Amino acid sequence: MGWGNFTFGKMGEKVVISLADCFQGYHFLNPLSIDRLEQISEKLICKRNSVLIRQDKIQKDIYFLASGLARVYYETADRQITLDFVSPGGTLISMNSYVHDTPGYENIDLLEDSIVYKIDQKKLFMLYESDIAIANWGRKMAELEFIKAEQRTMSKLFNTAQERYAELLEKYPQYIQRIKLGYIASYLGVSQVTLSRIRANIL
Amino acid sequence: MGWGNFTFGKMGEKVVISLADCFQGYHFLNPLSIDRLEQISEKLICKRNSVLIRQDKIQKDIYFLASGLARVYYETADRQITLDFVSPGGTLISMNSYVHDTPGYENIDLLEDSIVYKIDQKKLFMLYESDIAIANWGRKMAELEFIKAEQRTMSKLFNTAQERYAELLEKYPQYIQRIKLGYIASYLGVSQVTLSRIRANIL
DNA sequence: TAAAATTTTTAACATTTGTTAAAATTATTC
DNA sequence: GAATAATTTTAACAAATGTTAAAAATTTTA
Numbered sequence: 001m002g003w004g005n006f007t008f009g010k011m012g013e014k015v016v017i018s019l020a021d022c023f024q025g026y027h028f029l030n031p032l033s034i035d036r037l038e039q040i041s042e043k044l045i046c047k048r049n050s051v052l053i054r055q056d057k058i059q060k061d062i063y064f065l066a067s068g069l070a071r072v073y074y075e076t077a078d079r080q081i082t083l084d085f086v087s088p089g090g091t092l093i094s095m096n097s098y099v100h101d102t103p104g105y106e107n108i109d110l111l112e113d114s115i116v117y118k119i120d121q122k123k124l125f126m127l128y129e130s131d132i133a134i135a136n137w138g139r140k141m142a143e144l145e146f147i148k149a150e151q152r153t154m155s156k157l158f159n160t161a162q163e164r165y166a167e168l169l170e171k172y173p174q175y176i177q178r179i180k181l182g183y184i185a186s187y188l189g190v191s192q193v194t195l196s197r198i199r200a201n202i203l
Numbered sequence: 204m205g206w207g208n209f210t211f212g213k214m215g216e217k218v219v220i221s222l223a224d225c226f227q228g229y230h231f232l233n234p235l236s237i238d239r240l241e242q243i244s245e246k247l248i249c250k251r252n253s254v255l256i257r258q259d260k261i262q263k264d265i266y267f268l269a270s271g272l273a274r275v276y277y278e279t280a281d282r283q284i285t286l287d288f289v290s291p292g293g294t295l296i297s298m299n300s301y302v303h304d305t306p307g308y309e310n311i312d313l314l315e316d317s318i319v320y321k322i323d324q325k326k327l328f329m330l331y332e333s334d335i336a337i338a339n340w341g342r343k344m345a346e347l348e349f350i351k352a353e354q355r356t357m358s359k360l361f362n363t364a365q366e367r368y369a370e371l372l373e374k375y376p377q378y379i380q381r382i383k384l385g386y387i388a389s390y391l392g393v394s395q396v397t398l399s400r401i402r403a404n405i406l
Numbered sequence: 407t408a409a410a411a412t413t414t415t416t417a418a419c420a421t422t423t424g425t426t427a428a429a430a431t432t433a434t435t436c
Numbered sequence: 437g438a439a440t441a442a443t444t445t446t447a448a449c450a451a452a453t454g455t456t457a458a459a460a461a462t463t464t465t466a
Contacts, residue, residue, distance in 0.1 A: 142345035
């Protein structure tokens with residue numbers, strides 16, 4: 001997870017990240033290990049609004065987003081809270097499901113037509129036991145995802161919705177145009193009405 | 204991190220967890236690897252109110268809490284927010300500092316006289332490269348800490364301060380007695396006045 | 407144990423944000 | 437391009453929480 005990269009380049013063209021680059025985003029990997037990971041991966045072409053992960057289903061596998069845009073959110077009976085938007089190069093994972101083979105917490109939908117690579121968890125776990133470079137790559141993945149999640153938490157705890165919205169506008173103007181305000185509001189942790197007030201500079 | 208265990212047993216006696224049990228809390232480890240980890244560990248006896256980790260200092264090493272109680276918090280110029288309380292068997296780590304060798308986000312203080320084990324990060328990283336069991340143990344540590352942090356985030360997003368306080372009371376009555384209300388309030392994400400109102404059942 | 411210091415509760419008020427619903431705007435479909 | 441659907445903004449009001457400050461209770465110290 002982590003919306004750190006690009007969905008659209010400077011000229012508005014779609015960005016596509018290679019699977020190897022998705023891997024290397026976490027840690028250097030030798031060609032042999034990359035090859036082993038690629039062999040347990042499957043390329044998927046997904047339509048806008050596709051569902052990748054549902055909180056009530058076990059979804060052990062990991063996805064890497066090569067192109068497109070995804071939304072990660074939690075849901076209860078009465079509310080839906082957006083945790084993150086993920087851009088190409090990012091990882092889509094329900095950590096609890098991946099680690100414990102049980103239903104996790106997150107729902108992940110694709111907001112745009114996307115290309116994702118799916119890595120088979122069972123086969124990955126076997127590689128962890130035999131290839132120390134991949135074991136350490138998997139360690140790095142967990143560590144860096146932890147830090148990304150921590151940064152999101154920090155930002156939500158210490159910055160106002162206004163500040164966080166301004167940050168979004170500055171860093172990812174392309175997104176704001178294309179994502180529903182309701183999603184952005186729940187990402188910021190305010191109601192859509194409050195977000196409208198922020199946008200109108202009433203606050 | 205993760206306040207999952209016990210500080211005081213049923214009769215009020217202090218709980219002490221062995222270093223090996225701290226390790227095994229994450230994942231099974233063979234005796235040889237346990238021994239290797241123990242060899243890069245150092246036992247520390249700490250007084251109440253000791254400072255373990257400061258957000259403006261690089262603190263790469265990992266601590267395991269064998270006995271006592273710790274508080275993890277973030278701090279800005281005007282506010283302090285308690286993230287977690289950690290009981291024996293838990294891990295005290297500034298993940299950003301541990302991973303990136305830079306100052307992290309968290310401050311960690313000991314709220315009681317405590318016993319902690321410190322693991323040298325540099326030596327640990329060397330073990331990661333040579334011992335695949337330890338590499339996978341380190342992976343598990345990061346994965347499980349991620350899940351604990353995620354659960355805290357979830358709880359804060361979806362449960363009211365009342366609900367979370369009631370949970371605390373039920374699960375850890377021993378703590379509530381000994382921790383300042385201001386710390387608990389900032390853990391719950393409300394002002395101390397609101398926590399007093401909750402306690403008075405005004406709400 | 408009395409005095410001092412710290413912590414917790416209570417009170418009064420202001421402010422922020424949510425809720426509901428309607429109006430305005432924008433996007434989609436035929 | 438008009439009609440329909442979806443999204444966003446605005447308005448009015450209610451409710452919850454924060455702030456400040458003082459009182460009460462508890463703990464610590466001498």
